[in-house]
Structures are given as C-alpha cells and as structure tokens.
Amino acid sequence: MPDPILVIEDLHVEVEGKPILRGIDLKISPGEIHAIMGPNGSGKSTLANALMGRPGYEVTKGRVLYKDEDVSSLSTDERARKGMFLAFQYPTEVPGVSVVNFLRTAYNAVHEDNKLGPLEFRKYLQEKMDLLEVGDEMVNRYVNTGFSGGERKKAEVLQMAVLDPQMSILDETDTGLDIDALKEVSEGVVKVHDSNRGMLVITHYQRLLNYVEPHFVHVLIGGRIVRSGGKDLALELEAKGYDQFRTELGIPEGEELSDQAG
Amino acid sequence: MSFTKEDVEQLSAALREPRWVLERRLDAWKIVEDSELPHGKIEAWRYTDFRRLKFSLDPFRLAAPQETTEITEVQETLVKEEGERGGYVVQRDADVVHQELSPDLAAQGVILMSLDKAVVEHEEIVQEHLFTQTKPDDHLFAALHCSLFSGGTFLYVPKGVSVSVPIESQRWIDEGGTGIFPHSLIVVEEGAELTYFERFQSIPIPNDSISNGAVEVVAGPRSHVGFVALQEYGGRVWNFQRIDMSAARDAVIRSLIVTLGGRFSRQEVRTAMRGEGVDCEMLGLYFAEKGQHFDFRTFQDHIGPRCRSDLLYKGALKDDSRTVYSGMIRVEPHAEGTDAYQTNRNLVLSDHAKADSKPELEILNNDVKCSHGASVGQMNEEEIFYLMTRGIERPQAERLIVNGFFEEVVGRVRQDEIRQVLSDAIEHKLTGRWHSAGEEGA
Ligand SMILES: Nc1ncnc2c1ncn2[C@@H]1O[C@H](COP(=O)(O)OP(=O)(O)OP(=O)(O)O)[C@@H](O)[C@H]1O
C-alpha cells in the first residue's frame, strides 16, 4: 500500500464561533476518488475550505496530513504550492486580471523550479485547453468576470489541469451545468486524474459519478460522516434521499437534518 | 519665499527672449506678490494643508538656464526598446538638452523644439497661443509658473497632418534644492492627429526640489489629440502641475494622468470644450504609498453644445498615504445636449491611508445628461483567498488585484508602446522600488 495522500483525523472546525465540523475522519490514497454527498448546510464546503486553510475556519481539534505532513498551520498558498487544489463551488471574480496572466502567475508560483515565460506558458496552456476543449475566448477574459455558471466551472477544471495538483478537492463542480457541459467537465476531470493523485469530489448528484467513478462515497450530515460505502451508496442516496438517516441518527421529523451541528 | 523679481528679469535676459514674454512674466509676478501660500480655508485647497505637510517655498532657488548647455540633435533615439517615437524633447533641470524630430514629420511641417527657442524662432504662433489656456491668476503656483517658466516644449502639428507615433518630452530633475518650471505648448491644427507623452523623473537628490509645470493643449476643429503624463519623481520632489486643454468643434481629446512619484503632487486637469460636438475622455491613475500626498482637481468645462465628456480616475493607496480627488463638471448656458460622466474610485490597502473624493456640479443648462460617482473601498479578501488557493503569495495576490483595478484605465490606452511604459512604471512602483525622501538619503 502506498502512503495516503491525505489523512483527515478527527477534524473539528468552527466558523465565527459556531461548530460546523464535528469530527471528520478520512483517508485518501493515490489513485482514489472519494465522493462526499450530503444535504445543504451539512458542512461540505466548510470541509473544503478548512482543508485549504481559509482564514476564519478555525480548526479546534484534530489535524490534516498531506503526504505525511501536518498542514494545519500552513497558509493557503503554501498548501497550494505543495500540491493541494480547490475547485470552488462559487468561483470568485477577479476583475481586470486576465485568465492567462493569472494562470501563469499561479503556475510559476507552484512550479518554482520550472518557471515558464509568457510564450512557453501560452504553449503549455494551449495543450491543456485542447485537452479540455476550452476556446481562446475564455482565457483572454478577466478571471470569472461575467462568466456564466458553466463557464466558471470549466475554468476551475482548466486551472486544475494547468496547476497539476496531487490532491484536488472539487466542490460541486457539476452544479449549474447543462447535460452537455456536465459531460465535458466530468470528462475533463477524468483526464486530469491518474494513479498518483487523490481526489475529493463534493456533489449532490449521482450523474457526475457516472463519469467520475468514485472508489468511496461518504455521507456528511451535521458535520459528521454518518456512512461510508462504495459507489452504490450514491445510487441509494439518489433513490431514497437523506431522510433514511433520521431514525439512524435519532432526528425527529420536522427538524432539519443540517441543523444537527448546533 | 526665495524666488524674486530679479530671478524673473535675469531668466528673461539669459533666454534673450522677446520683450512681450518678459512683460507676461512680470504681469504674472505682480500676482505672485499679491498671493499667499494656499491654506485650508480656501475651498480648492481644503484637503492639502501645507503647514501639516511642512512645506514652504523658502528652501528653493531657481534652476537657472546654463549658458554652456548645448542642445544635441542627433537622430538616434527615435526608435527605442520601448517603441518608436516621432520626436523627443529632453529637459534637464532648467534646460532642454536634447531635441529631435523625425525628418518625415519635419517635412510635413511639424515643429518640435524647446519653448525657449520657439519664442524666438516661431514667435508669432507662440505669442498667439501662450497662456491662452493656463492663466496666472488662479493661485500662487500658477502665477509662479507663468513668471518663471523655462525649457519646455513647443509642438505644432499643421492642418490635416497625422502624427502616427507618439512624440515624447522628458523632464529630469538632476539637482537638489531647486525649482523647475517646464511649460509645454501643444498646438494641433484642424483635422490633425497627435499623441503627446510627457514623463517626469528625478535622480536621487540630497534636498527637496519643486517642479511647477504646465501643459497647454490647443486642439483645433476635428483634430484628434491624446495626452499622457507619467509622473515618477523621487521622494524629494514637490510636484505642481496644470494641464489645460482646449478643444474646438468636433475635436476628439483624450488625457491620461498617471501619478506615481513625488513627496507631494498637486495636478489640475482641465478640458474646455469650446466648440460643438467635442468628444472628451479624461483618465487618471495613481498609486500612493510611504507618506505621499496626491491632490487632483479636474474640470470638465462644457461650453459648446452637444459635447460629451467621460472621466475616470482610479487610485490605490498604501501605508500612511493620502489622496484627494475633486472634480468639477461645469455646464455653461449654451451647452445644450451635454453628456458628462465622472467617476473616481479608490482602493485603500491600509488602515492608515485616507482617500477623499469630492464631486461638484455647476449646471446652467437644463438639457443635460450628467452623472458622477465616487467610491472608496478595500481589498476584497475573497479575491485574495481565491488567488492564494492557486499558490500565489499574499503580496503578489494584492499586486495582481491592484493591477486588475488599474486595468480599466490602462486598457483604454490605445498605443501599445505607451501602455507598455505605463505598465512597467506601475509594476516598478507596486514592487516597492520607489523611494521616499528618507530612503533616498541625504
Ligand atoms: N462564514 C460563515 N459564517 C457563519 N456560518 C457559516 C459560514 N459559512 C458556513 N456557515 C454555516 O456552516 C454550515 C455549513 O455550511 P457549508 O457551506 O459547509 O454547507 P454545504 O454542505 O457546503 O451546503 P451546500 O450543499 O448548500 O453547498 C451552514 O449552516 C452555514 O450556514
């Protein structure tokens, strides 16, 4: 067994003094794709942000190991330079900064020993654009500015392909995509994945998992992983919803599943 | 104040200029004698308190023209790494030391030379236009400028001539403790086209200097005129500048003021739309840090009917710097069908920096479309986080965001060769390579 890429141990996270994650354990080995599913507000994005060290996401207990190193005290950019990547649920607009310029700056930050000049980088970028079938028009625009929902998600996957991370976290990269775009984006994700990399895919829908086949599916409710299984679990969730966990967790009818964090 | 009437007379004698020039200098000097250093009680100087800034006119002596200075005229610098120029004028302290014009433009009747020389060699046309736009009676600094101007640039583009590459003037301060007073007179005749670029720089100097310059632009009917000023003075320079542009019927007139340098910089930019149907763009961009104090005043003077003016000034502030923007849109009684827009946006990167923004409107005609907006905002932490998740360190993320903020202005510069110079100058400043007075040393 190769060493895992990412190990999450008993992770507790508070946001603005409010406990959101209440003890997450997860281990991702090279080549593995893990899916996280769960109702709105259950803490999925909180987990993604906490893994990247977002300011304001306070780890009150537990730790995160990336390639055997405790990254809990590292800043966001340090984690990224070590090979962690987050595709945002809601990618941020950065007005006035072109995608090309931004991506070259990021690439050169991540690949400090192998920096590329503008022309070399443009060639490298073109390869990735061809791979993901992204047109010129997108990379000359300002980062996410005026992008449609689908374009934003495509741009996130392009960024992932360009930066070439070893551990990618995809937060609802499939949400807001039409059927064709979903196919394109998921195929892109699959192209970028290989046996050296780990992937954590947050999604609400089984349809993404038709393309990006997970080795494990975890159900996150109320800041805890309440069940883990194979990819069949996703099908079961799609059929039965999250209500089946009520009795299991002792949550009475009428009370929201996501409110269990309080 | 150390400047005297004798300075004016000696300067005029040294330049061997015609009598009428001395008379204009002396008229302005009368205003100097009746003026005091502006203070906070005068509305136009409300946010610039010279006592707090510890500024006075005492320590400066006039940078005098050197008898020995020879103007070089070699035709060798027109094509530079940063792009081609149609002509150059280089001024060091009080003197123009270099001037050249592409032979092709000279053959079409374009004139480019130091203003000192032009008052003699092209007396008639200079006399017709000099100080028709810049008036000495606004305040002490305007009057001082009109009394003591030297060096400078005279640029004339005859009717219908199109100058396709920019013409550039450079002003250098090489000597500490002095005052320089460069004046540019730019006359563009009917249907002609020109982009004029003026740069201000200084070498590290041991004591404070003052630069008190003016640019007069006279744009004829249907002319297309672009003016770009890049001010990169070091931390010991107190910069005062006026830019007075006049546009005749159907002229298209654009200005961009980029202010990065100087201990202090006060710039007044005015476009007087005198004819009908003028199309005017006024852009500004500034980055203040390390105690710098920038003060901008703009005037969109709608005099003729159916003119359009679009103004956008954007600035970023760091450390304990301070900026003031105040902009006046004035619509005169006959200016029906006016379209006037004014926007000032500030990005404040430190709790100790302060930006003030003050729009003013004076509208004497009812048939007007007019809007103004101002904002003072901070760096967006979400943008920073987003960039940092891509491995970019915080300082570089901030620089990217500031550059992005400036892009709305820089992106409107039409000439690649000027845009590149501006981008490089901004990058230089953003990467902390500008030095304040203390850092320049004594
Ligand atoms: N900045 C914040 N301040 C306060 N509460 C927050 C903040 N961010 C998230 N929360 C709360 O944390 C909980 C989990 O939110 P999170 O965004 O992680 O949910 P999610 O599982 O990603 O939901 P969705 O499926 O809607 O994306 C919610 O109750 C949310 O309101």
Ligand SMILES: [Mg+2]
């Ligand atoms: Mg979410």
